[in-house]
Amino acid sequence: MSPKVCCxxxxxxxxxxxxxxxxxxxxxxxxxEKKQGTIELLLTYPVRDLAAVLAKFxxxxxxxxxxxxxxxxxxxxxxxxxxxxxxxxLAGYLGLFLLGAAFIxxxxxxxxxxxxxxxxxxxxxGFCCSSGSSAGRRNSPAAASEGCFHISPYWNISIVFPRxxxxxxx
Amino acid sequence: xxxxxxxxxxxxxLVAVDTPENLTTKLQTSSRLLVRVEGPATxxxxxxxxxxxxxxxxxxxxxxxxxxxxxxxxxxDRDVRKDVAAAVVHQNWGLLELAAGGLDVGGRIxxxxxxxEGEHGMSSFWPIFKRELxxxxxxxxAYVVMVMFLTIAGYFFYSSFAFxxxxxxxx
Numbered sequence: 001m002s003p004k005v006c007c008x009x010x011x012x013x014x015x016x017x018x019x020x021x022x023x024x025x026x027x028x029x030x031x032x033e034k035k036q037g038t039i040e041l042l043l044t045y046p047v048r049d050l051a052a053v054l055a056k057f058x059x060x061x062x063x064x065x066x067x068x069x070x071x072x073x074x075x076x077x078x079x080x081x082x083x084x085x086x087x088x089x090l091a092g093y094l095g096l097f098l099l100g101a102a103f104i105x106x107x108x109x110x111x112x113x114x115x116x117x118x119x120x121x122x123x124x125x126g127f128c129c130s131s132g133s134s135a136g137r138r139n140s141p142a143a144a145s146e147g148c149f150h151i152s153p154y155w156n157i158s159i160v161f162p163r164x165x166x167x168x169x170x
Numbered sequence: 171x172x173x174x175x176x177x178x179x180x181x182x183x184l185v186a187v188d189t190p191e192n193l194t195t196k197l198q199t200s201s202r203l204l205v206r207v208e209g210p211a212t213x214x215x216x217x218x219x220x221x222x223x224x225x226x227x228x229x230x231x232x233x234x235x236x237x238x239x240x241x242x243x244x245x246x247d248r249d250v251r252k253d254v255a256a257a258v259v260h261q262n263w264g265l266l267e268l269a270a271g272g273l274d275v276g277g278r279i280x281x282x283x284x285x286x287e288g289e290h291g292m293s294s295f296w297p298i299f300k301r302e303l304x305x306x307x308x309x310x311x312a313y314v315v316m317v318m319f320l321t322i323a324g325y326f327f328y329s330s331f332a333f334x335x336x337x338x339x340x341x
Contacts, residue, residue, distance in 0.1 A: 010330040017322045024315050025306075046183060047294040055295050059302030067316045074327040 007084065011092030014071070015099055022100060025063060026107025029056050031114055057108060064100045068093065203242040203270065204230075205254060209263030211238045218242060221257045223250040237266065 033039040042052055075089045176193055178186040186193060207214045211229060215238070219227045223244050230239045244250040251268060258265045306312040 006330045006334055010327055013326040013330065014323055017319065017326070021315055021319050021322075024311065028305075028311065029302075042298075044179065045294070047298065048292070051292050051295045052298055055298035056302050058295075059299050059306065062299075062303060063306050063312050063315075067319050070316065070320055071323040071327075074323065078331075 007088050007092060010074075011089075011096055014096055018096070018100055018103060022064070022103035023107050023110070025060055026104055027111055029060060029108045030112040034114075053108070057104060060104045060108070061101055064104065065097070068096060068100065201244055201246055201248075201270070203244065203251065203254065203268065205240045205242060205258075205265070206267035207238050207240065207258050207263050208236055208266055209238065209258075209261065210236065213261075214238045214258075214263065215240060217257055217261055218254060221250060221253045223248045223253060 030039065033042060043049070072093070075084075075093075078084050078089075079086070173190055176186070176188060176190050177184065188196070205218065207218075215227050215229055218224060218240060224242055225245065226243045228241045228243075230241050242250065242254065255265055255268060
């Protein structure tokens with residue numbers, strides 16, 4: 001196992017963790033407002049719907065970016081104590097950022113569909129990880145799982161970015 | 171009286187604050203009367219239409235038997251009630267009810283505007299952004315999620331590179 005594979009493995013694992021963590025952040029976006037009845041207030045402000053939705057998305061993305069920036073401590077440690085290739089690490093982090101943004105968008109969608117605060121959790125998980133099922137059946141020839149695989153944000157982004165092109169079987 | 175003050179908000183903008191009476195007098199361009207008459211419908215409408223001061227007469231459904239309900243609009247400062255009553259009685263119809271009719275204030279103040287008109291556009295992005303961000307950090311949710319994520323990331327960092335450490339090669 002080469003060092004490059006180690007970096008890729010690290011970012012890929014973080015991608016999987018995101019799958020379960022992001023819904024915790026996004027579930028409150030709209031569901032809580034609906035529960036508290038403040039969604040009416042927000043929508044009667046002279047505010048465009050687009051601005052309200054984008055602001056919520058951006059706020060969640062900001063929290064996520066801070067979170068991701070804090071994990072950069074590990075690559076920095078690596079750079080201090082060794083001489084890793086910086087390119088794959090940066091690409092990995094770009095991938096994690098985009099993956100997180102996709103998860104936030106899907107989580108916000110799930111949150112807007114329901115009124116109960118915690119119920120977006122499973123549905124957001126479902127949206128984000130059509131990968132869960134497709135991962136298991138990755139090698140199966142079934143067209144259904146193939147299609148599932150292609151629309152899954154998890155696999156599309158995580159394959160291109162954090163895993164890099166150099167990743168064979170681990 | 172239950173309601174002493176009416177506030178009308180249209181698309182986030184205050185369009186009117188006043189007592190109901192003031193609002194009605196301010197906004198009325200015509201006064202409306204509701205009349206219920208016992209008599210033949212078409213003739214009642216025709217007879218009420220020719221009363222002086224009356225602008226329009228609208229039939230608003232009948233009632234049991236030969237009862238007609240009409241909404242009469244007249245000029246704002248002209249009280250036509252006496253004339254209407256006289257006209258009905260003159261024809262020997264029964265005047266069942268004569269009352270000030272409903273008001274159509276909402277339509278006048280809150281004229282439907284184009285969606286997007288009068289809205290702040292994207293300048294309202296930052297206030298909402300700040301509010302959402304604050305919401306994350308006044309509740310424990312952001313801290314909990316961050317700590318969880320950092321802990322798990324730490325574990326995976328270790329486990330990903332542990333192999334290299336044990337095999338003695340340098341990344």
